[in-house]
Amino acid sequence: MNLVLLGPPGAGKGTLAARLVEEFGFKHLSTGDILREEVAQGSELGKLAKGYMERGELVPDEVILGMVRERVDGEKEGFLFDGFPRTIAQAEGLERILPVNLVIYLDLPEEEVVRRLSARRVCKKCGANYNLLTQPPKVPGVCDRCGGELYQRPDDREEVIRNRFRVYLERSAPLIGYYERKGILVRVDASLSPEEVFARVAEVLRR
């Protein structure tokens, strides 16, 4: 079984993916994480991707597909894709790599996306993630783990978030219809707690 998580930034795909890996043993492929790794390493792909990401734009399909093909490495089962595919072209490209059996759509309105994402903070020193709403540090602006300074990533600023949401809607909304027509899409209300969201998805997987 291969699973795709869809939904706007901030819908909780990463949190859900971590639980699904733990409970069901999926191999997690987050193109967001892979891209950030490449950016941090300063690889050719990373340098290319960086400009797009900082403007809140999507990285081109062929760059993403090449990266996914490399990480899947000929295996056919047990993958969980998070943040990918984002366009019909990517979805069609993915089908040439392996079959998709189930798509979970985490549904969240724009205002809630803005509220959640503009509250994110990251440690400058160790990279630990915080959220002022759901997971604040013990001392404001200071990392619990290492005492480092917390900052807001450039792509978590409100105007960039709104731009990402618009880009997401324009380019990804057709995917929802695409997977719906294939009869493999399940919608989940992402404004529920992470536990409730996980419970609903687990129920679908155990069917």
Ligand SMILES: [Zn+2]
């Ligand atoms: Zn830290």
